[in-house]
Amino acid sequence: MAQENCLQDIELYKKRSLSLKDALELLSGKWKLVVLLHLYHHGTSRFKDLQEGCVSISPKVLSKELQNLEINQLITRTVNNTKPVTVSYAITEHALEIEPVIMALVEFGMKHRVKITAA
Template identity: 35%
Template sequence: MEAAISLIDGKWKCVILWHLFSEGTLRFNEIRKRVPSITQRMLTNQLRELEQDGIIHREVYPQVPPKVEYCLTDLGQSLEKILFALKQWGDAHIDQFGKLTLVDGHPNP
């Protein structure tokens, strides 16, 4: 359980992965537009971690200006059912919890 959760742990990884599942290959700025409240630095860090864990693939094209695309690996694709189940659960309980904020790292409705 801990190994699986550590791969998608954090505020942004599931959101980033959801956009890659929904839309396929995306460039950095395309992801940033879809997740406007994430900082550039945080997005870079989250993408690096997902790449290091083998969840996404980063393709760099040798051109000017640089072109970098992100897509899911087979391992990343295998998380689709898990993330879909989390989304369904969240959608079913949104009225109960609404938008949660974190206080000292814990949910605070």
């Protein structure tokens, strides 16, 4: 019985470890989560909004990240019928699953700042 629990625990660890690696690969880099945070806060946004909201991101990098997020079905891209043309980006339902990740990171970031500025 104790052994069974132990085996189960090892399996659980392996499974979690793989899931973690999957998630890290998908969300790796400086900007993807920052872009998503902007979309959570401001809702559907245009390229320019994102460029201004994600301070110091370059258009090249933003463009690349948006393409990547779209490929992974985390955002949608819509070309609007305006003049001049605008493009809207919105998070998908599936991307709502990432909100807990972002909020956990935000929480940790705040606590860490408090901790190191106190020390």
